[in-house]
Amino acid sequence: ALMILSSIETVRRKKLNPNLAILGILLTMADTRTTLTRDILAAIDTQYGDGIRIFDPIVKRSVRFAESAVAGKSIIAYDGKSQGAEAYRQIAKQIGKGA
Numbered sequence: 129a130l131m132i133l134s135s136i137e138t139v140r141r142k143k144l145n146p147n148l149a150i151l152g153i154l155l156t157m158a159d160t161r162t163t164l165t166r167d168i169l170a171a172i173d174t175q176y177g178d179g180i181r182i183f184d185p186i187v188k189r190s191v192r193f194a195e196s197a198v199a200g201k202s203i204i205a206y207d208g209k210s211q212g213a214e215a216y217r218q219i220a221k222q223i224g225k226g227a
Contacts, residue, residue, distance in 0.1 A: 151181065158186045
């Protein structure tokens, strides 16, 4: 995350796109049952606090994503009722509303 923020600042500074901004952090392939994922979530919260939005819901790890890739389809086309598809739909609605 620090690397992307640094890149955004470089683009702004060089006036390539002075209005470039980050909408937020989208956590994907997360397994919230693991200590590692919980530690990463805590580190992001500590590092960025209220400064950068963290999209909710978190897109959790699922075998359906691998299956959809093998099938050559998006998760929504492959299994539109899966948790992953629903998570992406919710996030798209948030972005569309500017929320």
